[in-house]
Amino acid sequence: MQNNSNNDAQSCLLRVANLTKKFGEFVANDNLTLNVEAGKVHALLGENGAGKSTLVKMMYGALQPTSGVIEWQGEQVVVASPAHARDLGIGMVFQHFSLFEALTVVENISLALPPQLRQGDLSQRIEDLSKDYGLPLNPSALVADLSVGERQRIEIVRCLLQQPKLLIMDEPTAVLTPQEAQALFATLRRLVDDGCAVLYISHRLEEVKQICHDATILRHGKLVSQVDPQVETAATLAQLMVGASVHQVSRQSNTQLDTVLLELKNLNQAAKTPFGVDLVDVNLVVKAGEILAIAGVAGNGQGELFGVISGENKQAAGASVVLMEEACNGLDINQRRALGAAFVPEERIGHGAVEHLSLTDNILLSRHACNDTESPLNRGIMGIDRAQLAALNRTIGTDYDVRKGREDAIAGSLSGGNLQKFVVGRELNRKPKLLVINQPTWGVDAGAAALIRQAVIDLSRQGSAILVISQDLDEIFELADSIAVISRGQLSKSYAATELSREQIGLMMAGSHEQSTAVAGV
């Protein structure tokens, strides 16, 4: 179980020793020491907020450590900036890509390269490299037309052109289909065979077991353990990450009622922005007591679909949205809430909640026009009912275990998981007849995720209809009674969860159900 890198100083490429990073009083990284060896994939595991990003940002020169040293090939270095890191031979692929959608692949790569590397036939080099490493890319393709997996390849190729000795990847599979992830793993294996080191950040334990040679586990900024992922099981890794055994979500079989609470018919909707996704002939039905999960890689029309159902986006003519057996065409989000619907958007900050407002203000945000509280929260000329909001905030805090500095904290001061529990709890507290929830546990720690999933299941077993949009297949199998898949704005028909395997979903995520006409443009 002990990692063996200390014995072999020769192959140690990057070593950090006693590295500490403080933000004011908050210690993000506490005295971390670890070695990354050439020719190996080293996993950096930890929950959100464990300090993984802070650590790699220091390695990449984007942050400077408060104390401690970084050694590169045996020599102590100060990584002054990302440009300096690239000069040293450290490349990084971020979770969120920085690509210009209106430019081609080769133009994007050229923009990011230092002038010395821009010379010669860049297109040819890109093509050679991408073939060599199994990363098929067309250099003259427009980025806007490419899938997320292809965009990630651009970022990887961009790094590889600079011949890095260490490649840092931040949750690379979060945006990929299972098939795309397998292709990426093949590339990574090829890279380490060539002697490159890979630092792989993830919280997906199965894939860490599949491709990583070493694993360093962080919790609350401290190094918990260094293990051999081949020896550990996913369960023991999870336990090390969370610090306690993770609560399992339980569900009884649903008592299927036959009332249809959400129905979309013939929804064809052009995107609002040039790089948005058009929704093409979307039809779906969710019944009372049912959880329908929509799987799909991010950016395939999930946000657009959510907006049409919530009423935030005006729906196109010819389509019909029926909530609670009432035609909702033209109703705004508050009128839909008044019918008994509740919505949880993907982004907590800036969409589901306002960062600098208090929690009570954030309750008011989605509930000021619901009229399902004892008396209206908005009393017009009499002002806002602060006492009732404070009581609601206490109830939501207790029922959904929202941990906060003080009772009516500022939303932005809560951790991601606690804010998500609050945002979900705010809606569940209404006992809605229909819940539409986009990425319910995105970027949330395992404990909070289990609580949220259990609450969603409990609500459905009380006879509510639930539409879950998620890109996390584990979550989908944990929650769903039925599953549909969205890809490039087209929704498959829905299948019973028991009928589908991960592989079938993966194929559908890659577009196997799409009508050929829609793909013609790509």
Next chain:
Amino acid sequence: MQLLLERRSAALGWMNLMSPVLAIGLTVLMGGLIFLAMGQPPLTALYLYFIDPLTSWWSVEEVLVKASPLILIGVGLAVCFKGNVWNIGAEGQLTAGALMGAMIPVLFGDWQSPLALVAMLILGALGGALFGCIPAWLKTRFGVNEILTSLMLVYIAQLLLDWMVRGPWNDPNGYNFPKSAAFEGWHLLPTWGDGRMHFGLVIALFTALILYWMMRNNLKGFEVKVVGSAPRAGAFAGFSQTKMIWFCFALSGGLAGLAGLIEVAGPVGQLQPHISPNYGFTAIIVAFLGRLNPLGVIFSGLLLAISYIGGEGVQIELGISDKTTQVFQGMLLFFILMCDTLILYRIRWLGAPKNSTLGEPS
């Protein structure tokens, strides 16, 4: 060498209130240095500028008279700026309100009743609001930047006023001076004290209190805050950004128009080409110095009013141009924005990145 503004990790909450204090301190310091450079005794000049206006009842009254329009416009702009709506044209809305309200004395000079004054106040607010709705319409209909349109409309309003007092509304008995006939009786606001203090101060304070309550405890204020700072969360709450923009312009324009009417029905007493020493622009500083909080605006309005009186004071006593007022107001805005920025961000100096050898291109 490279300069970088880096967001501070820990927000300094109490510094938000210290920022105006710091800005005022820096303004006084710089003002002293400027007086010194002009060969004037800095302490005497600063005393004349900031303290002397408060030493006689006459000048305190004068400060309150100047503070009234500043507070009235400032609270409207504070709400507007909270909503991320940048109405820079309050001076034009002030002029439009004065023109519209002056319809009663100019066209219906014989109507002498308290109702006439009420009608003037309403028309004044309406004129400002309607004029403010022009940039609102251009922005919501065509996406035109409201900073440009509201600013450019100032000159249109001022030239319209200029033309009106020289042409159609010129006083027939006024020897062709560019003025309307002087307002009389119920066309002027009730006054007290030495006859300069007028009812406008009551209106301004009352408005500030109402808007303070609205921003804290009314859904409309909540809507402005949410849509202004997080538009998508605003849509999630069911608030319309378009309606919020119209509301902000109508409110701030209406209050500026009311301030304009109060000026012509108060201290000025008639229409003339210049009815305001740039109250509409100074109110922008008032709003920021007051932390966009209607109660804070009362205090910053008083301070900026002192800067007008103090400017006149140093002109009389030391013979320095009254443009000092604008210098002081400019410095105040500069320092308040600087302090706000440095509270949220720190400056980092970066050396030139080291050049080390790169791998050969493949």
